[in-house]
Amino acid sequence: MSDLSNLPTPALILDRDRLESNLERMAQKATRLGVSLRPHIKTHKSIEIAERQRALGASGITVSTLHEAKMFAAHGFDDITWAFPLILSRVEEVAELASRIRLRVVVDSVEALAALENLDTPLHVWLKIDCGYHRAGVDPQSSRATELAMRISQSSMLTFDGILTHSGHAYRPGSPAARLAVAEQERDVMTELADGLRSAGIEVPAVSIGSTPAMAVIEDLTGVDEIRPGNYALYDYTQVELCSCRISDCAVTVLTSVVSRGAAHSVVDAGALALSKDSGPEQEHGTIFGRFFYDYENGGVSEDVLLTSLSQEHGIVNKAAPVGTKFRILPNHSCLTVAQFDEYIVVEGDQVVDRWRVHRGRS
Ligand SMILES: Cc1ncc(COP(=O)(O)O)c(C=O)c1O
The missing domain is CATH 3.20.20.10 (Alanine racemase)
Known part of the structure; x- marks a missing residue:
């Protein structure tokens, strides 16, 4: 089994422990109520x-x-x-x-x-x-x-x-x-x-x-x-802003790589067909299409490095970063993000432990 650092991108990453806690908490709440x-x-x-x-x-x-x-x-x-x-x-x-x-x-x-x-x-x-x-x-x-x-x-x-x-x-x-x-x-x-x-x-x-x-x-x-x-x-950034959960409860992220670097921006391989164009909660800096983790374990997302625009496959980041840099993005809306991918890469910590199919389609 591989770890996150050598996965091809873009990839939909599912944190099994967070998923499990989320599922258990809601099941317990239903029983309690x-x-x-x-x-x-x-x-x-x-x-x-x-x-x-x-x-x-x-x-x-x-x-x-x-x-x-x-x-x-x-x-x-x-x-x-x-x-x-x-x-x-x-x-x-x-x-x-x-x-x-x-x-x-x-x-x-x-x-x-x-x-x-x-x-x-x-x-x-x-x-x-x-x-x-x-x-x-x-x-x-x-x-x-x-x-x-x-x-x-x-x-x-x-x-x-x-x-x-x-x-x-x-x-x-x-x-x-x-x-x-x-x-x-x-x-x-x-x-x-x-x-x-x-x-x-x-x-x-x-x-x-x-x-x-x-x-x-x-x-x-x-x-x-x-x-x-x-x-x-799964939760997502919208739910964080609504106080439904903490950032560290969010179970899906998109793993992305920098593919091009400009003077004051960079391009990642996570565009609208990875994240969706859901603009998420209203923000003072204008629309932000996804948050970059700097500390995944503790739920730290950057307030400065931001995904400011998306085209079909390109994501535009407002800072220059070296080509090959990998980021984990917290999506605005996990339902729409998941629907862009064929499979989850299931991880425990940084270790890939499984792959689960996303049953998307229109038949
Ligand atoms: C009819 C219906 N029921 C339940 C839900 C679940 O809501 P949520 O995604 O907020 O948990 C939705 C979501 O759109 C819905 O349309």
């Missing part, structure tokens, strides 16, 4: 990581694409929530997969529900609720929420799994108190809606919520049955 954990695997797209999450008690997994659902089903995951508004052009594939595993789909429209009813296939269905993020989901105050829940629960082919939401607005800049308010709002909107639906005679089997920043701050999940955080497995 009395909820099941159904991790979102879109962050890591790794069978090995999902197997570890399952061994630590995950009740099933969440995916964002049908490709992920198919890949993980092919590796023995048989209880999968596709937490994305149903894509009508893919319902035949949904039916096929649902004949092999317990596939749970998400709807927030009459059109999607009608497409499922027309399939005439038994399916598990969540009703997606907008808890304040305003991306997708039914307004919990609207009569549509009750009408759709009633229609799913009365269907002979569909099984109503309950109501599901995602607190993506926990990512907006603000204080930890503001994030706690978002997390509490997510919980309260959902438990109040569940109570309202139950009073209208609709059985609501479960309430499913979750994002990593909300789960980092919430300590009371009374009335909630399931949480679906994903990013917590």
